[in-house]
Amino acid sequence: MVSIKDIASAAKVSISTVSYALNGSDRITKETADRIQSIADELGYVPNRAARMLKKRETMLVGVFLTDFSGHFYGDLLFGLKEELNRRDYDLIVCSGRRSHRMIPERAFDGAIILDATFADEELLGYADRGHKLVVLDRELEHANVNQVLLDNKAGATLAVEHLLGQGLSRICAVGGPESAYDARQRMRAVRQSVERMPEASLEELPGAFDKASGYAAGPRIAEAAREGPVGVFCLNDEMAIGLCDYVRTQTSLQIGRDVHVIGYDNIELAQYMQPRLATIDYSKRKWGALAAEQLLKMIEGRPVEQERIYVRLVEGESVGQASL
Amino acid sequence: MVSIKDIASAAKVSISTVSYALNGSDRITKETADRIQSIADELGYVPNRAARMLKKRETMLVGVFLTDFSGHFYGDLLFGLKEELNRRDYDLIVCSGRRSHRMIPERAFDGAIILDATFADEELLGYADRGHKLVVLDRELEHANVNQVLLDNKAGATLAVEHLLGQGLSRICAVGGPESAYDARQRMRAVRQSVERMPEASLEELPGAFDKASGYAAGPRIAEAAREGPVGVFCLNDEMAIGLCDYVRTQTSLQIGRDVHVIGYDNIELAQYMQPRLATIDYSKRKWGALAAEQLLKMIEGRPVEQERIYVRLVEGESVGQASL
DNA sequence: ACTATCCGTAGAAACGTTTCGATAAACCGT
DNA sequence: ACGGTTTATCGAAACGTTTCTACGGATAGT
Numbered sequence: 189m190v191s192i193k194d195i196a197s198a199a200k201v202s203i204s205t206v207s208y209a210l211n212g213s214d215r216i217t218k219e220t221a222d223r224i225q226s227i228a229d230e231l232g233y234v235p236n237r238a239a240r241m242l243k244k245r246e247t248m249l250v251g252v253f254l255t256d257f258s259g260h261f262y263g264d265l266l267f268g269l270k271e272e273l274n275r276r277d278y279d280l281i282v283c284s285g286r287r288s289h290r291m292i293p294e295r296a297f298d299g300a301i302i303l304d305a306t307f308a309d310e311e312l313l314g315y316a317d318r319g320h321k322l323v324v325l326d327r328e329l330e331h332a333n334v335n336q337v338l339l340d341n342k343a344g345a346t347l348a349v350e351h352l353l354g355q356g357l358s359r360i361c362a363v364g365g366p367e368s369a370y371d372a373r374q375r376m377r378a379v380r381q382s383v384e385r386m387p388e389a390s391l392e393e394l395p396g397a398f399d400k401a402s403g404y405a406a407g408p409r410i411a412e413a414a415r416e417g418p419v420g421v422f423c424l425n426d427e428m429a430i431g432l433c434d435y436v437r438t439q440t441s442l443q444i445g446r447d448v449h450v451i452g453y454d455n456i457e458l459a460q461y462m463q464p465r466l467a468t469i470d471y472s473k474r475k476w477g478a479l480a481a482e483q484l485l486k487m488i489e490g491r492p493v494e495q496e497r498i499y500v501r502l503v504e505g506e507s508v509g510q511a512s513l
Numbered sequence: 514m515v516s517i518k519d520i521a522s523a524a525k526v527s528i529s530t531v532s533y534a535l536n537g538s539d540r541i542t543k544e545t546a547d548r549i550q551s552i553a554d555e556l557g558y559v560p561n562r563a564a565r566m567l568k569k570r571e572t573m574l575v576g577v578f579l580t581d582f583s584g585h586f587y588g589d590l591l592f593g594l595k596e597e598l599n600r601r602d603y604d605l606i607v608c609s610g611r612r613s614h615r616m617i618p619e620r621a622f623d624g625a626i627i628l629d630a631t632f633a634d635e636e637l638l639g640y641a642d643r644g645h646k647l648v649v650l651d652r653e654l655e656h657a658n659v660n661q662v663l664l665d666n667k668a669g670a671t672l673a674v675e676h677l678l679g680q681g682l683s684r685i686c687a688v689g690g691p692e693s694a695y696d697a698r699q700r701m702r703a704v705r706q707s708v709e710r711m712p713e714a715s716l717e718e719l720p721g722a723f724d725k726a727s728g729y730a731a732g733p734r735i736a737e738a739a740r741e742g743p744v745g746v747f748c749l750n751d752e753m754a755i756g757l758c759d760y761v762r763t764q765t766s767l768q769i770g771r772d773v774h775v776i777g778y779d780n781i782e783l784a785q786y787m788q789p790r791l792a793t794i795d796y797s798k799r800k801w802g803a804l805a806a807e808q809l810l811k812m813i814e815g816r817p818v819e820q821e822r823i824y825v826r827l828v829e830g831e832s833v834g835q836a837s838l
Numbered sequence: 839a840c841t842a843t844c845c846g847t848a849g850a851a852a853c854g855t856t857t858c859g860a861t862a863a864a865c866c867g868t
Numbered sequence: 869a870c871g872g873t874t875t876a877t878c879g880a881a882a883c884g885t886t887t888c889t890a891c892g893g894a895t896a897g898t
Contacts, residue, residue, distance in 0.1 A: 526877075526878085527877070527878045527879070528878090528879095529877080529878060529879075529880090530876085530877055530878070533877090540875090540876070540877080541876075541877080542875090542876065542877095545876085545877085564883090566883095567882095567883050567884065567885085568882075568883050569883085570883075
């Protein structure tokens with residue numbers, strides 16, 4: 189592999205001159221710089237990333253950690269992240285799995301973005317203590333080296349429940365997320381508050397784990413409830429809503445949007461292709477990513493960071509209809 | 514940041530002893546090794562990745578390059594890749610975008626897996642010439658440092674067309690992919706061959722770009738054709754099939770599975786949620802990833818690599834029905 | 839013409855590891 | 869008790885950069 193040394197001897201200058209020339213320092217005259225540059229090109233020189241990282245103590249890399257690679261909104265989120273990072277000359281690296289956690293303390297990146305339930309809070313705080321910059325997207329953490337971009341879960345869940353209530357549905361079921369999920373806890377809390385505000389409304393909470401299977405599993409109980417009249421179901425994310433619709437369609441003779449009214453959360457791509465179209469809560473995943481990137485870069489560069497929040501909107505769908513009285 | 518030196522002075526041994534001890538060399542007695550280990554733990558030592566990379570000239574990292582992060586089957590593919598790599602102590606890093614290409618010559622990984630149209634063949638061959646190990650998933654390249662895991666596109670496309678023909682459909686439309694896509698070229702070639710084998714069958718080729726919009730765009734022409742009797746449409750991937758169904762459903766009074774029979778390719782998750790369910794060609798994306806990882810590791814370790822191929826199967830769906838005669 | 843200033847380049851140390859070869863102490867058999 | 873062998877540890881070089889400081893020669897000012 190051709191190194192800076194090879195260029196130095198080919199150009200009959202010292203390696204420091206080569207380094208300065210290639211990095212565009214004004215210590216070197218334009219002529220020598222050009223000469224060195226063309227020799228470098230000719231030899232096909234590419235700087236060694238590891239050496240540069242070691243010496244400069246910076247990587248120009250940001251790591252994003254995901255629980256898995258199959259999330260339905262990762263595409264947009266990562267797009268937003270990457271755009272923003274690239275504008276500032278950083279590269280994005282996506283990681284998943286416990287094994288890769290170690291890359292943070294190994295200083296493989298200048299900062300990391302976390303949307304990964306396999307990190308415990310204490311683990312993240314430990315990294316922050318050691319000086320690593322983090323932006324967390326799936327929890328709230330109080331630390332000088334940690335910031336977050338919050339989804340407005342409260343507003344979203346309130347919107348969802350009020351949409352159901354607004355259709356004349358007073359019997360509400362909510363299918364929850366894993367206890368460990370911050371988003372799930374926040375959404376469920378808002379659900380309770382919204383229902384409590386309506387004296388005539390009732391709420392039943394069903395357990396769930398943010399996956400299709402838990403939506404499906406909630407099916408029997410919901411079908412039972414629906415026998416006594418229309419029921420409005422808020423699944424705390426779209427995947428569960430889809431699982432529930434699956435159950436209702438294949439295992440019961442109930443009709444979605446008439447007997448069982450379903451609304452989800454996240455507006456994943458699938459939602460718009462469901463028949464009937466799934467009502468859901470939407471927010472800009474790109475913006476979420478872009479803000480996360482912006483915050484992280486500010487931290488890395490030592491600029492002040494302001495708290496950001498992503499707003500939500502209701503997407504209507506035929507999975508929620510007017511309650512027939 | 515605590516380094517091997519700090520441990521050395523804390524333990525009153527040389528840095529080489531620390532290095533040997535921490536790496537489990539048998540040059541060091543168990544007692545000192547344990548002592549050093551516990552001091553390292555106490556100080557919270559984590560090795561510096563850059564330094565190790567530089568010295569060892571290996572990274573234990575594999576990069577996978579994707580055109581974007583939104584592909585519908587990336588989740589499974591990456592899962593297969595990651596599992597296999599982790600079993601062998603390698604970490605996976607996902608990259609996208611032209612900017613990140615440079616990580617290959619910069620020796621940021623021990624090898625790379627390419628499923629990314631933004632790489633030109635010549636670019637990849639250039640890296641291979643410089644000794645970088647590659648596995649390509651979206652093309653075929655002849656080079657000692659390049660291997661591929663091939664999808665059986667020919668078999669899949671043949672299966673799809675024969676399924677349509679088998680339902681009594683003799684007027685076939687095929688919605689193609691970008692000219693630059695290897696998969697698209699292979700599939701289309703097989704389509705032509707299959708249709709030609711049936712003297713009474715006719716084929717019309719429509720342009721496409723593997724995205725939903727091109728499926729939608731093919732809609733008018735297909736609707737026109739369907740006015741003269743049922744037509745079988747093979748969209749070279751599921752996304753286009755979904756776009757086409759969208760058009761037919763919203764812009765025409767034709768019925769899918771009766772007037773227009775649609776089959777896709779890839780069996781993305783969405784396919785099973787379409788109404789009617791989309792017929793498609795399925796193959797194991799996990800296995801695809803696992804084989805790619807296995808090949809790359811063999812190359813890195815200098816073991817012989819055998820050519821692999823992923824097999825396909827037909828998934829029936831109501832989007833293709835019996836042609837009413 | 840002589841010192842002071844500046845400018846372009848060179849030398850060398852450092853970043854944090856790994857690993858080869860050297861060294862000194864302990865062991866063994868005779 | 870002695871040379872020879874083994875054993876545990878150490879010293880130093882190297883990986884490929886960056887960057888501080890030093891240096892020598894040219895230019896400029898008086």
